[in-house]
Amino acid sequence: MKAFKYECTIRGHEADVRGLCPTSNPPNSFLSSSRDQTAKLWVPESNSTGFQQQQVFKGHKNFVSCIAVMNAANEIYPDGLIFTGSNDHNIHVYLPGASEPIMVLAGHSNSVSSLAVGKFGTLVSGSWDKSARLWLMDTSAMNEGKCAMVMQGHIAAVWDVIIMPEQQGLVITAAADKTIRSWRTGKCLNVFKGHTDCVRGLAALSSEQFLSCSNDATIRRWSIDGQCLQTYYGHSNFVYSVTVLNDGQEFVTSSEDRSVKVWRVNETNPTQSIATPAQSVWDVVTLENDDIAFGSSDATIRIFTRSHDRAATLEECSAYEKELSNSRISQEGNQLGDLAVNDLPGREALEKQGEKDGQTLMLRHDAVVEAYQWNAADGKWMKVGDVVGSNATGKKTMYQGKEYDYVFTIDNEDGKPPLNLPYNLTEDPWFAAQKFIDDQNLSQAHLDTIANFIMDNTKGAEIGPTQRPNVGSFKIGKVQKNTYFPKTGYILFESCNVNAMLGKLREFGEKSGNDVSESDIECFKRFTEVTTTPSASDVEFLWKALHWKEEFVFPVLDLLRFSISCQPYVTQQICHDRAKDLLLILLSHIRGTSPLVPTNRLISIRILNNLFKTLDGDAFILAGCVEIIDAVCSFLPNDQTPVAGNNKNIQVASATLFLNLSVLIQADMCRKVSIRCIDAILQHLSNPQALVAEALFRHLVALGTLVFDDKVALQKACSLNALSVVNKASSVHSSTPKISECSQFLVQIL
Numbered sequence: 001m002k003a004f005k006y007e008c009t010i011r012g013h014e015a016d017v018r019g020l021c022p023t024s025n026p027p028n029s030f031l032s033s034s035r036d037q038t039a040k041l042w043v044p045e046s047n048s049t050g051f052q053q054q055q056v057f058k059g060h061k062n063f064v065s066c067i068a069v070m071n072a073a074n075e076i077y078p079d080g081l082i083f084t085g086s087n088d089h090n091i092h093v094y095l096p097g098a099s100e101p102i103m104v105l106a107g108h109s110n111s112v113s114s115l116a117v118g119k120f121g122t123l124v125s126g127s128w129d130k131s132a133r134l135w136l137m138d139t140s141a142m143n144e145g146k147c148a149m150v151m152q153g154h155i156a157a158v159w160d161v162i163i164m165p166e167q168q169g170l171v172i173t174a175a176a177d178k179t180i181r182s183w184r185t186g187k188c189l190n191v192f193k194g195h196t197d198c199v200r201g202l203a204a205l206s207s208e209q210f211l212s213c214s215n216d217a218t219i220r221r222w223s224i225d226g227q228c229l230q231t232y233y234g235h236s237n238f239v240y241s242v243t244v245l246n247d248g249q250e251f252v253t254s255s256e257d258r259s260v261k262v263w264r265v266n267e268t269n270p271t272q273s274i275a276t277p278a279q280s281v282w283d284v285v286t287l288e289n290d291d292i293a294f295g296s297s298d299a300t301i302r303i304f305t306r307s308h309d310r311a312a313t314l315e316e317c318s319a320y321e322k323e324l325s326n327s328r329i330s331q332e333g334n335q336l337g338d339l340a341v342n343d344l345p346g347r348e349a350l351e352k353q354g355e356k357d358g359q360t361l362m363l364r365h366d367a368v369v370e371a372y373q374w375n376a377a378d379g380k381w382m383k384v385g386d387v388v389g390s391n392a393t394g395k396k397t398m399y400q401g402k403e404y405d406y407v408f409t410i411d412n413e414d415g416k417p418p419l420n421l422p423y424n425l426t427e428d429p430w431f432a433a434q435k436f437i438d439d440q441n442l443s444q445a446h447l448d449t450i451a452n453f454i455m456d457n458t459k460g461a462e463i464g465p466t467q468r469p470n471v472g473s474f475k476i477g478k479v480q481k482n483t484y485f486p487k488t489g490y491i492l493f494e495s496c497n498v499n500a501m502l503g504k505l506r507e508f509g510e511k512s513g514n515d516v517s518e519s520d521i522e523c524f525k526r527f528t529e530v531t532t533t534p535s536a537s538d539v540e541f542l543w544k545a546l547h548w549k550e551e552f553v554f555p556v557l558d559l560l561r562f563s564i565s566c567q568p569y570v571t572q573q574i575c576h577d578r579a580k581d582l583l584l585i586l587l588s589h590i591r592g593t594s595p596l597v598p599t600n601r602l603i604s605i606r607i608l609n610n611l612f613k614t615l616d617g618d619a620f621i622l623a624g625c626v627e628i629i630d631a632v633c634s635f636l637p638n639d640q641t642p643v644a645g646n647n648k649n650i651q652v653a654s655a656t657l658f659l660n661l662s663v664l665i666q667a668d669m670c671r672k673v674s675i676r677c678i679d680a681i682l683q684h685l686s687n688p689q690a691l692v693a694e695a696l697f698r699h700l701v702a703l704g705t706l707v708f709d710d711k712v713a714l715q716k717a718c719s720l721n722a723l724s725v726v727n728k729a730s731s732v733h734s735s736t737p738k739i740s741e742c743s744q745f746l747v748q749i750l
Contacts, residue, residue, distance in 0.1 A: 273358025
């Protein structure tokens with residue numbers, strides 16, 4: 001087989017390129033995802049060997065870790081779909097040619113690490129929340145997708161997922177728990193054991209076999225029944241990715257050892273080793289024309305080819321070799337150990353041919369140690385960089401038999417010994433943080449805090465002569481205590497005294513002049529029974545009762561409140577067929593000015609809260625959210641005295657509405673609603689003397705949920721002087737511990 005030759009380097013991302021995906025639209029193109037929070041489409045230049053950027057996909061709030069393409073998904077999406085997974089826990093779905101997502105698939109509770117597309121509009125995602133999910137793109141409605149299945153069983157982060165070809169939906173998952181699992185219809189069929197460290201990547205070799213790569217620096221070939229058929233050795237550090245060439249007889253891997261290696265399936269050792277200027281080569285894929293593309297930690301994508309026509313010119317190759325030779329290689333990062341410089345040969349050693357492709361040779365040139373790699377295809381030694389120590393003095397900290405640039409001290413819980421977090425500059429901060437969490441069995445909620453701490457305390461540090469002191473510590477106890485936001489799940493008002501309610505319905509029905517018969521009471525009763533589904537005629541009867549006079553309608557409103565918390569059919573019927581009319585009824589009671597306002601207002605706001613229980617209710621709330629927010633703000637006090645109709649229960653119900661809205665907004669990322677909601681919450685908080693403690697607390701949690709991990713929302717809150725408002729609000733109720741603690745976390749963000 002011909003050796004792969006350098007073709008081109010693509011520069012366009014501003015941070016690590018984490019994921020790649022080939023696409024045939026246009027032919028020989030590919031997609032990339034990056035830590036710069038974008039994904040991009042790259043197409044071949046028409047008159048050269050390079051690529052040009054054709055599309056940028058935006059919308060994620062954190063780095064984009066993976067990307068996948070679904071060609072001609074179904075009749076609704078004839079041009080296919082593009083999917084991106086992110087550290088913001090969401091999957092975005094794009095139409096080709098569109099820069100903004102048409103939908104967001106929310107469900108994972110941590111970073112989405114991998115995506116795989118299957119037949120019939122299916123998508124499988126893997127996540128650091130230890131699960132994989134199967135999603136269905138709706139074939140009957142535009143812009144709809146749903147989670148059809150959750151695969152749970154791994155005890156650590158899921159790093160990769162694939163769907164085996166011609167195996168009726170057989171899914172393979174790889175995880176940080178050192179195992180691989182196979183799944184069908186949500187059930188685990190096999191657990192594959194053999195790797196001795198995190199399993200990072202997967203690739204289907206055929207319908208019966210697949211490959212895996214691991215942090216243990218090996219690649220393994222497996223049969224789908226669980227048997228390990230072969231182990232491949234050649235890398236000296238973590239192996240992040242594996243891809244199979246189009247003929248199925250060769251595969252390619254990328255690693256933390258600064259290399260990409262080519263292998264034959266039936267041979268144990270690599271046939272070619274490609275050195276790279278970047279320390280971490282995160283992902284490698286096979287393009288439609290059998291070229292290979294790999295994305296790296298230096299924000300670049302590099303293409304190598306076996307085609308003479310697409311190979312770079314001599315000048316371009318020389319430029320690449322110069323970039324390679326200027327690289328600085330860490331002793332630790334490449335497992336070179338302590339080098340006795342005086343014992344190394346000089347450049348005369350380059351006169352001797354290498355023994356195999358990829359062989360590494362260390363030379364002494366003046367006071368510098370140079371690294372060379374044997375290129376068997378060209379029959380020459382290529383300089384791949386200068387070897388440097390990882391700190392100025394050459395001294396590192398020994399931890400568990402290994403040297404590290406830093407060993408940070410982490411205070412986990414009061415009264416317990418601190419934990420040690422070892423870190424080398426050649427490592428990815430997020431992966432180091434994730435490994436620490438897995439090793440110490442910590443909450444996944446600490447990931448961002450730990451990773452950001454590492455980055456903050458290693459800023460400016462380089463592999464080489466400039467190194468910060470090997471010290472540092474922080475405490476994660478506060479992170480554990482921040483159970484306040486971001487809030488997940490809704491708060492509902494589901495309690496009910498059914499007999500008392502039915503009694504009031506009978507009493508008020510008679511007083512209002514509406515004849516309420518025993519059959520009518522039985523109809524009302526069906527709305528309170530979980531085991532009985534009201535009929536369409538029952539819903540019609542309830543709807544008519546909602547139009548009773550204002551002074552008599554409150555038990556009907558209360559029945560609606562309770563029924564939508566236990567009868568999804570009621571929510572579906574009313575929200576679909578009578579949404580506009582229902583909104584008008586509820587808003588009129590919320591905005592009302594008569595002496596009867598407090599009861600009707602309270603129950604109407606509680607109805608809105610209970611609507612969050614179903615997707616139909618969510619849609620109703622989002623459609624009318626602006627009017628709802630305006631209505632709830634219409635009875636705000638203008639001074640320090642609570643206004644009529646703004647009693648304790650109404651305050652708590654209103655604050656709960658904003659809290660539930662914040663949870664919904666966070667899941668659906670509805671920015672316009674988020675901004676309006678922040679404004680309304682700050683209006684409520686601006687007069688804390690008029691708020692009871694529980695209402696004020698729920699407003700704080702809602703605000704924290706909205707601004708958490710959302711730069712735009714945070715900027716909006718700051719522009720509205722949120723910091724001052726929060727400080728003032730917390731001072732009024734400083735004796736309430738949860739208000740004081742929640743405020744402290746908010747102040748840290750603001």
